[in-house]
Amino acid sequence: MTDVKTDQQDLTARIRDAILRSDFAPHQRLIEADLSDRFDASRASVRTALLELAGEGLVERLPNRGARVRAISVDEAIEIVEVRMGLEELCARKAAEHLTDEDAAELTELRARIEAAVGAGDLVGYSALNQEMDRRLRELSGHITATQLLERLLAQSARHQFRLAYQPGRIAQSAPEHIAIIDAVLARDADAAAAATRTHLQGIIDVLGELRA
Incomplete structure:
Protein backbone atom coordinates (compact mmCIF):
# COMPACT_ATOMS: atom_id res chain seq x y z
CA MET A 1 0.00 0.00 0.00
CA ARG A 70 11.39 33.61 -3.79
CA ALA A 71 14.50 35.68 -4.48
CA ILE A 72 16.81 36.13 -1.50
CA SER A 73 19.06 39.20 -1.58
CA VAL A 74 22.65 39.28 -0.39
CA ASP A 75 21.58 41.41 2.57
CA GLU A 76 19.02 38.78 3.59
CA ALA A 77 21.59 36.01 3.08
CA ILE A 78 23.92 37.83 5.49
CA GLU A 79 21.14 38.07 8.05
CA ILE A 80 20.50 34.34 7.68
CA VAL A 81 24.16 33.53 8.35
CA GLU A 82 24.10 35.82 11.39
CA VAL A 83 21.19 33.83 12.79
CA ARG A 84 22.88 30.55 11.85
CA MET A 85 25.96 31.57 13.79
CA GLY A 86 24.34 31.18 17.19
CA LEU A 87 22.59 27.95 16.25
CA GLU A 88 25.65 26.34 14.67
CA GLU A 89 27.85 27.34 17.59
CA LEU A 90 25.35 25.60 19.86
CA CYS A 91 25.37 22.45 17.71
CA ALA A 92 29.17 22.36 17.54
CA ARG A 93 29.37 22.77 21.29
CA LYS A 94 26.85 19.98 21.91
CA ALA A 95 28.55 17.71 19.37
CA ALA A 96 31.86 18.08 21.23
CA GLU A 97 30.17 17.35 24.53
CA HIS A 98 28.29 14.27 23.26
CA LEU A 99 31.01 12.74 21.05
CA THR A 100 31.48 8.99 21.38
CA ASP A 101 34.51 7.01 20.27
CA GLU A 102 32.49 5.61 17.35
CA ASP A 103 31.47 9.14 16.30
CA ALA A 104 35.09 10.26 16.60
CA ALA A 105 36.24 7.53 14.22
CA GLU A 106 33.59 8.59 11.69
CA LEU A 107 34.57 12.27 11.95
CA THR A 108 38.25 11.41 11.56
CA GLU A 109 37.45 9.55 8.34
CA LEU A 110 35.36 12.47 7.11
CA ARG A 111 38.24 14.83 7.89
CA ALA A 112 40.55 12.73 5.71
CA ARG A 113 38.05 12.76 2.85
CA ILE A 114 37.79 16.57 3.04
CA GLU A 115 41.57 16.92 2.90
CA ALA A 116 41.72 14.53 -0.06
CA ALA A 117 39.11 16.53 -1.97
CA VAL A 118 41.03 19.74 -1.30
CA GLY A 119 44.27 18.13 -2.43
CA ALA A 120 42.65 16.93 -5.64
CA GLY A 121 41.03 20.31 -6.31
CA ASP A 122 37.63 18.59 -6.35
CA LEU A 123 35.30 21.52 -5.67
CA VAL A 124 32.12 19.54 -6.21
CA GLY A 125 33.25 16.75 -3.91
CA TYR A 126 34.52 19.23 -1.34
CA SER A 127 31.21 21.09 -1.31
CA ALA A 128 29.28 17.83 -0.82
CA LEU A 129 31.59 16.81 2.03
CA ASN A 130 31.09 20.17 3.74
CA GLN A 131 27.35 19.62 3.65
CA GLU A 132 27.86 16.12 5.05
CA MET A 133 30.02 17.52 7.84
CA ASP A 134 27.46 20.17 8.75
CA ARG A 135 24.65 17.60 8.73
CA ARG A 136 26.66 15.15 10.86
CA LEU A 137 27.48 17.78 13.46
CA ARG A 138 23.81 18.70 13.71
CA GLU A 139 22.99 15.04 14.27
CA LEU A 140 25.74 14.63 16.86
CA SER A 141 24.49 17.67 18.74
CA GLY A 142 21.23 15.92 19.47
CA HIS A 143 19.54 19.35 19.53
CA ILE A 144 16.32 18.84 17.59
CA THR A 145 15.06 22.44 17.68
CA ALA A 146 18.37 23.94 16.52
CA THR A 147 18.61 21.31 13.78
CA GLN A 148 15.12 22.05 12.45
CA LEU A 149 15.73 25.80 12.41
CA LEU A 150 19.11 25.39 10.73
CA GLU A 151 17.80 23.15 7.99
CA ARG A 152 15.20 25.76 7.10
CA LEU A 153 17.76 28.58 7.11
CA LEU A 154 20.24 26.55 5.07
CA ALA A 155 17.60 25.85 2.43
CA GLN A 156 16.85 29.57 2.09
CA SER A 157 20.53 30.51 1.65
CA ALA A 158 21.57 27.52 -0.48
CA ARG A 159 21.87 29.53 -3.69
CA HIS A 160 24.33 31.96 -2.14
CA GLN A 161 26.25 29.11 -0.47
CA PHE A 162 26.65 27.48 -3.89
CA ARG A 163 27.84 30.75 -5.38
CA LEU A 164 30.41 31.21 -2.62
CA ALA A 165 31.75 27.68 -2.97
CA TYR A 166 33.06 28.50 -6.45
CA GLN A 167 34.62 31.85 -5.61
CA PRO A 168 38.33 31.86 -6.62
CA GLY A 169 40.47 30.99 -3.62
CA ARG A 170 37.46 30.21 -1.42
CA ILE A 171 38.48 26.59 -0.85
CA ALA A 172 41.88 27.65 0.51
CA GLN A 173 40.14 29.77 3.14
CA SER A 174 37.24 27.53 4.09
CA ALA A 175 39.01 24.16 4.21
CA PRO A 176 41.24 24.98 7.21
CA GLU A 177 38.19 26.45 8.95
CA HIS A 178 36.23 23.24 8.50
CA ILE A 179 39.18 21.16 9.65
CA ALA A 180 39.51 23.37 12.74
CA ILE A 181 35.87 22.71 13.64
CA ILE A 182 36.31 18.96 13.27
CA ASP A 183 39.54 18.98 15.28
CA ALA A 184 37.91 20.88 18.13
CA VAL A 185 34.99 18.46 18.22
CA LEU A 186 37.39 15.50 18.12
CA ALA A 187 39.24 17.04 21.07
CA ARG A 188 35.86 17.30 22.83
CA ASP A 189 36.63 20.98 23.40
CA ALA A 190 33.21 22.63 23.33
CA ASP A 191 34.54 26.20 23.61
CA ALA A 192 37.01 25.70 20.77
CA ALA A 193 34.35 24.06 18.58
CA ALA A 194 32.02 27.03 19.09
CA ALA A 195 34.82 29.53 18.42
CA ALA A 196 35.94 27.74 15.24
CA THR A 197 32.35 27.69 14.01
CA ARG A 198 31.97 31.42 14.64
CA THR A 199 35.21 32.14 12.77
CA HIS A 200 34.04 30.12 9.78
CA LEU A 201 30.63 31.77 9.58
CA GLN A 202 32.09 35.23 10.03
CA GLY A 203 34.24 34.46 7.00
CA ILE A 204 31.11 33.66 5.01
CA ILE A 205 29.54 36.96 6.10
CA ASP A 206 32.69 38.83 5.02
CA VAL A 207 32.65 37.23 1.57
CA LEU A 208 28.94 37.90 1.13
CA GLY A 209 29.62 41.51 2.05
CA GLU A 210 32.13 41.69 -0.79
CA LEU A 211 29.50 40.39 -3.22
CA ARG A 212 27.19 43.19 -2.11
CA ALA A 213 29.80 45.89 -2.67
Missing part, protein backbone atom coordinates in the same frame (compact mmCIF):
# COMPACT_ATOMS: atom_id res chain seq x y z
CA THR A 2 1.34 3.41 -0.98
CA ASP A 3 2.19 5.73 1.90
CA VAL A 4 0.50 9.00 0.91
CA LYS A 5 2.43 11.02 3.48
CA THR A 6 5.76 9.64 2.26
CA ASP A 7 4.82 10.34 -1.36
CA GLN A 8 3.95 13.94 -0.45
CA GLN A 9 7.23 14.40 1.42
CA ASP A 10 9.11 12.96 -1.57
CA LEU A 11 7.40 15.34 -4.00
CA THR A 12 8.13 18.32 -1.76
CA ALA A 13 11.78 17.24 -1.51
CA ARG A 14 12.07 16.85 -5.30
CA ILE A 15 10.66 20.33 -5.97
CA ARG A 16 12.86 21.75 -3.19
CA ASP A 17 15.96 20.14 -4.72
CA ALA A 18 15.05 21.50 -8.16
CA ILE A 19 14.82 25.03 -6.73
CA LEU A 20 18.13 24.66 -4.88
CA ARG A 21 19.83 23.35 -8.05
CA SER A 22 18.62 26.54 -9.79
CA ASP A 23 16.41 24.59 -12.20
CA PHE A 24 14.00 27.45 -11.54
CA ALA A 25 15.25 31.03 -11.47
CA PRO A 26 14.46 33.58 -8.74
CA HIS A 27 10.99 35.10 -9.35
CA GLN A 28 10.15 32.34 -11.86
CA ARG A 29 6.47 31.38 -11.81
CA LEU A 30 5.81 27.86 -10.55
CA ILE A 31 2.81 26.67 -12.54
CA GLU A 32 0.96 23.78 -10.93
CA ALA A 33 0.05 22.09 -14.24
CA ASP A 34 3.68 22.19 -15.44
CA LEU A 35 4.99 20.86 -12.13
CA SER A 36 2.36 18.15 -12.15
CA ASP A 37 3.59 16.95 -15.56
CA ARG A 38 7.27 17.29 -14.66
CA PHE A 39 7.05 15.37 -11.39
CA ASP A 40 4.22 13.01 -12.40
CA ALA A 41 2.06 14.12 -9.48
CA SER A 42 -1.46 15.39 -9.00
CA ARG A 43 -2.08 19.13 -8.99
CA ALA A 44 -3.41 18.84 -5.44
CA SER A 45 -0.10 17.26 -4.31
CA VAL A 46 1.88 19.97 -6.12
CA ARG A 47 -0.25 22.65 -4.46
CA THR A 48 0.44 21.13 -1.04
CA ALA A 49 4.17 20.95 -1.80
CA LEU A 50 4.25 24.61 -2.81
CA LEU A 51 2.47 25.57 0.42
CA GLU A 52 5.08 23.66 2.42
CA LEU A 53 7.93 25.31 0.50
CA ALA A 54 6.33 28.72 1.05
CA GLY A 55 6.47 27.94 4.76
CA GLU A 56 10.19 27.22 4.37
CA GLY A 57 10.77 30.55 2.65
CA LEU A 58 11.74 29.10 -0.74
CA VAL A 59 8.49 29.94 -2.52
CA GLU A 60 6.19 32.93 -2.27
CA ARG A 61 2.47 32.83 -2.95
CA LEU A 62 1.04 35.53 -5.19
CA PRO A 63 -2.60 36.61 -4.71
CA ASN A 64 -4.62 35.09 -7.57
CA ARG A 65 -1.41 34.36 -9.48
CA GLY A 66 -0.12 31.12 -8.01
CA ALA A 67 3.44 30.88 -6.76
CA ARG A 68 6.98 31.79 -7.73
CA VAL A 69 10.52 31.13 -6.51
Whole structure:
Protein backbone atom coordinates (compact mmCIF):
# COMPACT_ATOMS: atom_id res chain seq x y z
CA MET A 1 0.00 0.00 0.00
CA THR A 2 1.34 3.41 -0.98
CA ASP A 3 2.19 5.73 1.90
CA VAL A 4 0.50 9.00 0.91
CA LYS A 5 2.43 11.02 3.48
CA THR A 6 5.76 9.64 2.26
CA ASP A 7 4.82 10.34 -1.36
CA GLN A 8 3.95 13.94 -0.45
CA GLN A 9 7.23 14.40 1.42
CA ASP A 10 9.11 12.96 -1.57
CA LEU A 11 7.40 15.34 -4.00
CA THR A 12 8.13 18.32 -1.76
CA ALA A 13 11.78 17.24 -1.51
CA ARG A 14 12.07 16.85 -5.30
CA ILE A 15 10.66 20.33 -5.97
CA ARG A 16 12.86 21.75 -3.19
CA ASP A 17 15.96 20.14 -4.72
CA ALA A 18 15.05 21.50 -8.16
CA ILE A 19 14.82 25.03 -6.73
CA LEU A 20 18.13 24.66 -4.88
CA ARG A 21 19.83 23.35 -8.05
CA SER A 22 18.62 26.54 -9.79
CA ASP A 23 16.41 24.59 -12.20
CA PHE A 24 14.00 27.45 -11.54
CA ALA A 25 15.25 31.03 -11.47
CA PRO A 26 14.46 33.58 -8.74
CA HIS A 27 10.99 35.10 -9.35
CA GLN A 28 10.15 32.34 -11.86
CA ARG A 29 6.47 31.38 -11.81
CA LEU A 30 5.81 27.86 -10.55
CA ILE A 31 2.81 26.67 -12.54
CA GLU A 32 0.96 23.78 -10.93
CA ALA A 33 0.05 22.09 -14.24
CA ASP A 34 3.68 22.19 -15.44
CA LEU A 35 4.99 20.86 -12.13
CA SER A 36 2.36 18.15 -12.15
CA ASP A 37 3.59 16.95 -15.56
CA ARG A 38 7.27 17.29 -14.66
CA PHE A 39 7.05 15.37 -11.39
CA ASP A 40 4.22 13.01 -12.40
CA ALA A 41 2.06 14.12 -9.48
CA SER A 42 -1.46 15.39 -9.00
CA ARG A 43 -2.08 19.13 -8.99
CA ALA A 44 -3.41 18.84 -5.44
CA SER A 45 -0.10 17.26 -4.31
CA VAL A 46 1.88 19.97 -6.12
CA ARG A 47 -0.25 22.65 -4.46
CA THR A 48 0.44 21.13 -1.04
CA ALA A 49 4.17 20.95 -1.80
CA LEU A 50 4.25 24.61 -2.81
CA LEU A 51 2.47 25.57 0.42
CA GLU A 52 5.08 23.66 2.42
CA LEU A 53 7.93 25.31 0.50
CA ALA A 54 6.33 28.72 1.05
CA GLY A 55 6.47 27.94 4.76
CA GLU A 56 10.19 27.22 4.37
CA GLY A 57 10.77 30.55 2.65
CA LEU A 58 11.74 29.10 -0.74
CA VAL A 59 8.49 29.94 -2.52
CA GLU A 60 6.19 32.93 -2.27
CA ARG A 61 2.47 32.83 -2.95
CA LEU A 62 1.04 35.53 -5.19
CA PRO A 63 -2.60 36.61 -4.71
CA ASN A 64 -4.62 35.09 -7.57
CA ARG A 65 -1.41 34.36 -9.48
CA GLY A 66 -0.12 31.12 -8.01
CA ALA A 67 3.44 30.88 -6.76
CA ARG A 68 6.98 31.79 -7.73
CA VAL A 69 10.52 31.13 -6.51
CA ARG A 70 11.39 33.61 -3.79
CA ALA A 71 14.50 35.68 -4.48
CA ILE A 72 16.81 36.13 -1.50
CA SER A 73 19.06 39.20 -1.58
CA VAL A 74 22.65 39.28 -0.39
CA ASP A 75 21.58 41.41 2.57
CA GLU A 76 19.02 38.78 3.59
CA ALA A 77 21.59 36.01 3.08
CA ILE A 78 23.92 37.83 5.49
CA GLU A 79 21.14 38.07 8.05
CA ILE A 80 20.50 34.34 7.68
CA VAL A 81 24.16 33.53 8.35
CA GLU A 82 24.10 35.82 11.39
CA VAL A 83 21.19 33.83 12.79
CA ARG A 84 22.88 30.55 11.85
CA MET A 85 25.96 31.57 13.79
CA GLY A 86 24.34 31.18 17.19
CA LEU A 87 22.59 27.95 16.25
CA GLU A 88 25.65 26.34 14.67
CA GLU A 89 27.85 27.34 17.59
CA LEU A 90 25.35 25.60 19.86
CA CYS A 91 25.37 22.45 17.71
CA ALA A 92 29.17 22.36 17.54
CA ARG A 93 29.37 22.77 21.29
CA LYS A 94 26.85 19.98 21.91
CA ALA A 95 28.55 17.71 19.37
CA ALA A 96 31.86 18.08 21.23
CA GLU A 97 30.17 17.35 24.53
CA HIS A 98 28.29 14.27 23.26
CA LEU A 99 31.01 12.74 21.05
CA THR A 100 31.48 8.99 21.38
CA ASP A 101 34.51 7.01 20.27
CA GLU A 102 32.49 5.61 17.35
CA ASP A 103 31.47 9.14 16.30
CA ALA A 104 35.09 10.26 16.60
CA ALA A 105 36.24 7.53 14.22
CA GLU A 106 33.59 8.59 11.69
CA LEU A 107 34.57 12.27 11.95
CA THR A 108 38.25 11.41 11.56
CA GLU A 109 37.45 9.55 8.34
CA LEU A 110 35.36 12.47 7.11
CA ARG A 111 38.24 14.83 7.89
CA ALA A 112 40.55 12.73 5.71
CA ARG A 113 38.05 12.76 2.85
CA ILE A 114 37.79 16.57 3.04
CA GLU A 115 41.57 16.92 2.90
CA ALA A 116 41.72 14.53 -0.06
CA ALA A 117 39.11 16.53 -1.97
CA VAL A 118 41.03 19.74 -1.30
CA GLY A 119 44.27 18.13 -2.43
CA ALA A 120 42.65 16.93 -5.64
CA GLY A 121 41.03 20.31 -6.31
CA ASP A 122 37.63 18.59 -6.35
CA LEU A 123 35.30 21.52 -5.67
CA VAL A 124 32.12 19.54 -6.21
CA GLY A 125 33.25 16.75 -3.91
CA TYR A 126 34.52 19.23 -1.34
CA SER A 127 31.21 21.09 -1.31
CA ALA A 128 29.28 17.83 -0.82
CA LEU A 129 31.59 16.81 2.03
CA ASN A 130 31.09 20.17 3.74
CA GLN A 131 27.35 19.62 3.65
CA GLU A 132 27.86 16.12 5.05
CA MET A 133 30.02 17.52 7.84
CA ASP A 134 27.46 20.17 8.75
CA ARG A 135 24.65 17.60 8.73
CA ARG A 136 26.66 15.15 10.86
CA LEU A 137 27.48 17.78 13.46
CA ARG A 138 23.81 18.70 13.71
CA GLU A 139 22.99 15.04 14.27
CA LEU A 140 25.74 14.63 16.86
CA SER A 141 24.49 17.67 18.74
CA GLY A 142 21.23 15.92 19.47
CA HIS A 143 19.54 19.35 19.53
CA ILE A 144 16.32 18.84 17.59
CA THR A 145 15.06 22.44 17.68
CA ALA A 146 18.37 23.94 16.52
CA THR A 147 18.61 21.31 13.78
CA GLN A 148 15.12 22.05 12.45
CA LEU A 149 15.73 25.80 12.41
CA LEU A 150 19.11 25.39 10.73
CA GLU A 151 17.80 23.15 7.99
CA ARG A 152 15.20 25.76 7.10
CA LEU A 153 17.76 28.58 7.11
CA LEU A 154 20.24 26.55 5.07
CA ALA A 155 17.60 25.85 2.43
CA GLN A 156 16.85 29.57 2.09
CA SER A 157 20.53 30.51 1.65
CA ALA A 158 21.57 27.52 -0.48
CA ARG A 159 21.87 29.53 -3.69
CA HIS A 160 24.33 31.96 -2.14
CA GLN A 161 26.25 29.11 -0.47
CA PHE A 162 26.65 27.48 -3.89
CA ARG A 163 27.84 30.75 -5.38
CA LEU A 164 30.41 31.21 -2.62
CA ALA A 165 31.75 27.68 -2.97
CA TYR A 166 33.06 28.50 -6.45
CA GLN A 167 34.62 31.85 -5.61
CA PRO A 168 38.33 31.86 -6.62
CA GLY A 169 40.47 30.99 -3.62
CA ARG A 170 37.46 30.21 -1.42
CA ILE A 171 38.48 26.59 -0.85
CA ALA A 172 41.88 27.65 0.51
CA GLN A 173 40.14 29.77 3.14
CA SER A 174 37.24 27.53 4.09
CA ALA A 175 39.01 24.16 4.21
CA PRO A 176 41.24 24.98 7.21
CA GLU A 177 38.19 26.45 8.95
CA HIS A 178 36.23 23.24 8.50
CA ILE A 179 39.18 21.16 9.65
CA ALA A 180 39.51 23.37 12.74
CA ILE A 181 35.87 22.71 13.64
CA ILE A 182 36.31 18.96 13.27
CA ASP A 183 39.54 18.98 15.28
CA ALA A 184 37.91 20.88 18.13
CA VAL A 185 34.99 18.46 18.22
CA LEU A 186 37.39 15.50 18.12
CA ALA A 187 39.24 17.04 21.07
CA ARG A 188 35.86 17.30 22.83
CA ASP A 189 36.63 20.98 23.40
CA ALA A 190 33.21 22.63 23.33
CA ASP A 191 34.54 26.20 23.61
CA ALA A 192 37.01 25.70 20.77
CA ALA A 193 34.35 24.06 18.58
CA ALA A 194 32.02 27.03 19.09
CA ALA A 195 34.82 29.53 18.42
CA ALA A 196 35.94 27.74 15.24
CA THR A 197 32.35 27.69 14.01
CA ARG A 198 31.97 31.42 14.64
CA THR A 199 35.21 32.14 12.77
CA HIS A 200 34.04 30.12 9.78
CA LEU A 201 30.63 31.77 9.58
CA GLN A 202 32.09 35.23 10.03
CA GLY A 203 34.24 34.46 7.00
CA ILE A 204 31.11 33.66 5.01
CA ILE A 205 29.54 36.96 6.10
CA ASP A 206 32.69 38.83 5.02
CA VAL A 207 32.65 37.23 1.57
CA LEU A 208 28.94 37.90 1.13
CA GLY A 209 29.62 41.51 2.05
CA GLU A 210 32.13 41.69 -0.79
CA LEU A 211 29.50 40.39 -3.22
CA ARG A 212 27.19 43.19 -2.11
CA ALA A 213 29.80 45.89 -2.67
